[in-house]
Amino acid sequence: MKNIQNYISEHKNRFLNELIELLKIPSVSADPAYKNDVLKTAEIIKTSLETAGCSTVEICKTEGYPIVYAEKIINKNLPTVLVYGHYDVQPADPIELWDSPPYEPVIKTTEKHPEGAIFARGACDDKGQMYMHVKAMEFMTSTNQLPCNVKFMIEGEEEVGSANLATFVKNNQEKLQNDVILISDTGMIANDVPSITTGLRGLSYVEVEITGPNRDLHSGLYGGAVANPINILTKMIASLHDENNHITIPGFYDNVEELSKEERAEMAKAPFNLDNYKKALDIDAVYGETGYTTNERNAIRPTLDVNGIWGGYTGEGAKTVIASKAYAKISMRLVPNQDWKNITQLFKTHFENIAPKGIKIKVTPHHGGQGYVTPINSIGYKAASKAYQDTFGKTPIPQRSGGSIPIVALFEQELKSKTILMGFGLDSDAIHSPNEHFGVWNYLKGIETIPLFYKYFTELSK
């Protein structure tokens, strides 16, 4: 596309500085202590979309954090691209594991990012990736190269389950009407191996509480004579996988789609080096379901993981005690066709069934969502593929990701359009972890590639 490279080199420093300012605000949706920061971030996004040339920009109130909506409709007969992203971020903890403060962005080089990466919470997930779209829009409007209509919907509750966005989408179907949804909130294989995400896993997130005796007990006086909630909880959790690392919940695999040999062979073509994978994580072996490769285990297979477990005495020294209660947070990643509400129910029933006498169980569902797969023969996919071809000089590989963006399945259900996941992050960018970062090269490459998607999508739609 004419001039995009020039435009980027001319405005590169401003593009970086604007993102850095955005990253300074701790828009943590999970923690009410950051409420004002989250709201302030929505205002900044609103202003940035106005500056980028959108004609209607509004902050749409919800029962939670607002949704920033913007549009530029140039011709009703042209296609409409709806861009989705999120301006909220994950909590930064554990803060002591960051090499630089999470809300004081710095640019440092890394092995994967010799041209530098911005280190800050939200750099990659999703402020940096979302803001690429704002800057691509600025380029297209200011150089008169916007080829179609655009709508933006940037939410502030993705990291806590998007409950209010679901309502907003259901209530605003006409306003949100579009021909394709474009999202940059995933990753790609490597900077020299571009890929387009064609699948996301679903999710069911539950919390369990085990209650034994009505108070904490002396572990000598009562130990061995009553059920210890922590002993029981860990035993119950351990029983959720068998010796082949299959999940033991009855009915869990009922709707899991088995990929054909051909599809698995196609997947296996994506470059992957197990030794480097292990080295990057400092582990001497991988672990998972028998019969599947690492890439299959985290993309096409459902999984169950404990995300947190607590109870009893964890302070300094020793305290001899049997705690009255024990807790765990458990996530299940699901594949398309597994219904997350059904899986949540199966988990609850099973967990209650395996509980021994003498304890009480409470299972509380948190949030969840359906998985998603998108075909590679759609106009949207083809347009994205051509765009990457131009800017990376290589045809991107379709890749199913293990992560979840639960709202994507709802978009398709309510708005009847396909989502294209053009992610520019790397798995090593440490999203949700300490030292999250986003490559400067990746940020600028995204800004360069996005306008081409619009161009090809409009051309192919004719």
Ligand code: BES
């Ligand atoms: N952007 C991520 C999801 C993601 C990252 C998908 C990388 C594919 C590749 C998103 O912000 C996220 O973290 N989603 C949560 C689920 C949500 C309901 C909290 C997740 O996957 O844990």
Ligand code: MN
């Ligand atoms: Mn995200």
Ligand code: MN
């Ligand atoms: Mn996230």
